[in-house]
Amino acid sequence: MSSSVLRSLSPGLVLVVLGACGGAQRPPTTSPAASSGEQEVAAPADPSPNVLRDRRAEPGVRAPAKPLAIGKAAAARCGALEKPRADGEPSELLGGRLRVRPPPGAKVPPPLPDAPAIEEESRVVVDAESKKHGKMSLAIVARETFQLDPDLYEPEADAPTKPETLDVEAPKFLKATFPSEAPLEVVPVEIGADSGRVRAYAARPSRPIAPPGKDTALVLALLVAQEDGALESVGFYVRGEAVRTATGSELVGCTRLAERIASTLTPGPRRLERGAGPRKVADVPPMGELALTVPADYVAVPAGNGARVYKLRPISLYAGSISVSVAEGAAAELPEGADATAAGTLLGRPTEWRGKSSPKGGFFFASEPLDPPDGTKTASVLVKATRQAKALDEMRKVAETLTLVKPSS
Numbered sequence: 001m002s003s004s005v006l007r008s009l010s011p012g013l014v015l016v017v018l019g020a021c022g023g024a025q026r027p028p029t030t031s032p033a034a035s036s037g038e039q040e041v042a043a044p045a046d047p048s049p050n051v052l053r054d055r056r057a058e059p060g061v062r063a064p065a066k067p068l069a070i071g072k073a074a075a076a077r078c079g080a081l082e083k084p085r086a087d088g089e090p091s092e093l094l095g096g097r098l099r100v101r102p103p104p105g106a107k108v109p110p111p112l113p114d115a116p117a118i119e120e121e122s123r124v125v126v127d128a129e130s131k132k133h134g135k136m137s138l139a140i141v142a143r144e145t146f147q148l149d150p151d152l153y154e155p156e157a158d159a160p161t162k163p164e165t166l167d168v169e170a171p172k173f174l175k176a177t178f179p180s181e182a183p184l185e186v187v188p189v190e191i192g193a194d195s196g197r198v199r200a201y202a203a204r205p206s207r208p209i210a211p212p213g214k215d216t217a218l219v220l221a222l223l224v225a226q227e228d229g230a231l232e233s234v235g236f237y238v239r240g241e242a243v244r245t246a247t248g249s250e251l252v253g254c255t256r257l258a259e260r261i262a263s264t265l266t267p268g269p270r271r272l273e274r275g276a277g278p279r280k281v282a283d284v285p286p287m288g289e290l291a292l293t294v295p296a297d298y299v300a301v302p303a304g305n306g307a308r309v310y311k312l313r314p315i316s317l318y319a320g321s322i323s324v325s326v327a328e329g330a331a332a333e334l335p336e337g338a339d340a341t342a343a344g345t346l347l348g349r350p351t352e353w354r355g356k357s358s359p360k361g362g363f364f365f366a367s368e369p370l371d372p373p374d375g376t377k378t379a380s381v382l383v384k385a386t387r388q389a390k391a392l393d394e395m396r397k398v399a400e401t402l403t404l405v406k407p408s409s
Contacts, residue, residue: 043276044397046295047390050153050314056199061151061165068189068202069259078219078254079136079242080128084261093142095119096270097232098224100140102126102261117302119270120144136240138254140261145173145223145231146299146310149199152229153314160387161316169315170201170223178221178235182207191224191265198267199225202259208238208251215244217251220258224265230272231315236262272299274312281307284326284377284404287370293401320361320385320392322399331367332380338365345400347379353396361385361392370404 055061069076076083082103090099091106095118106126115121121143129135150163163169171186178184182205190197203221210217220236236258238251274297281300282290297312306326311319325332334354342353346368355364367380381399385392 041278041291041293041401041403043293043295044394044401047394048156048159048313048319049295050148050155050297050312052152053154054152055165056149056151061167062199063167063188065190065199066187068191068200069256069263071256073260075253076256076260078138078238078251078257079133079240080130081126081136081138081238081254081257082128083257084264090264090266091124092268093122093124093140093234094144094232094268094270095122096268097144097226097230097272098142098234099266099268100124100234100261101264102140103128103138117308119301120303120308133242134240136238136242138258138261139235139237139239141235141237143233143235144301145233145315146312147173147231147315147317148312149225149229149231150314150316151225155314155317159317163314163316166199166201166225166315171203173231173315174201174203174221174223174233177233178203178218180205180218181209181211184221189222191222191262193266196227196267198227200265202262204255204259207249208255209246210243213244215239215241217243217246217254219251219254220262222262222265226267228271230312234262234265272312274299279307279309280405281309281324282326284370287377288404288406290324290326290379291403291405292398293403294398298398318386320383320387320395322384322395323382324399324402325380326370327378327380328376329378331378332382334365335363335382338363342396344396346381347402347404353383355383357389357392359389361387361389364392364396 084101084103088101090101092099102124103126106124109125124140126138149166151166174186175184184203186201186203189200189202191200192198201223208217208219216237216239219238222234224232238254276296278291278293279300280289280291284290298309300307300309337356338354340357344353346366349368351366351368353364353366356362363384365382367378369375370377370379383396383399
């Protein structure tokens with residue numbers, strides 16, 4: 001599958017989001033074709049670059065991996081759900097970032113209109129039914145976290161926090177990301193074939209159980225550290241009336257089944273496009289296409305009728321986001337709470353950014369017509385930072401590279 005083709009965009013609305021934190025569209029990772037005589041926009045300086053420093057093999061950094069699938073195979077019973085077959089067809093997760101061999105009958109549910117793109121979040125669902133347990137479903141939900149392995153990358157010297165090793169950070173991430181009625185026990189494991197095994201962390205509920213009144217329970221969660229340093233999470237959930245009424249250790253067999261499915265996970269062929277340079281982010285017919293120029297480690301994925309671009313950061317660091325919407329006519333409304341202004345540019349023209357700034361970040365908003373003086377289309381940009389004012393300035397400078405590239409003559 002190509003990662004360089006952006007799905008056709010509707011002329012009414014194009015959404016582009018850039019951030020740092022996680023359908024069938026492709027991520028817009030190709031450079032735009034500049035019109036004759038048009039100068040390329042330079043990528044802004046990155047005040048918070050990720051520094052490559054591989055500590056994975058250093059003593060004391062990583063504890064030995066433990067088995068992912070535990071207990072006897074006969075204990076892996078979860079309603080009428082079957083175990084994965086050795087000759088089963090693998091399913092892709094996250095547009096090819098991971099592959100898994102689910103039980104027979106697995107399906108990819110149709111995407112909802114407002115759901116993230118499959119490169120950002122994807123799922124596989126298996127349904128089974130028996131007289132004893134009724135209908136029961138297993139869902140495998142994978143998410144790109146857009147965060148990096150701190151054993152491979154470290155932040156800039158003046159970062160607000162310094163992540164510890166992944167052995168320390170992974171349990172904190174899993175417990176914060178996967179709410180569970182029972183405490184999660186997190187251990188390091190490995191997934192993948194012998195020639196391409198990668199580090200992962202398995203979080204098991206001590207006694208899987210659904211929240212009161214609910215029919216869905218988490219039975220296993222993983223944080224996978226890819227060889228390129230990117231981190232993905234994979235959750236395994238069961239659903240059904242038997243799940244709603246389960247007590248004690250009745251769902252432990254579902255965890256044993258999920259472990260055996262998770263053992264089939266392997267890294268997929270798709271790689272994240274992380275190079276610095278221009279990106280095509282939207283077609284705006286008949287005027288041309290929107291492009292932006294990003295520093296290294298900004299990753300694009302489709303989002304609605306446009307794209308979402310994240311800045312990869314070591315786990316636990318989150319820079320913020322930039323949202324750009326292109327709509328017919330007037331600009332989007334200014335968010336509430338704006339009490340500050342800053343002079344800047346947008347689409348190559350002077351503009352006034354309005355918002356709110358503090359030592360911990362804030363937001364700025366600006367809009368400009370794409371076709372002055374007619375104003376039939378307007379680009380509106382919202383920049384948000386959640387940790388540092390430095391990140392707010394960095395994201396705003398990236399947003400200011402937004403350019404309308406006209407067709408070549």
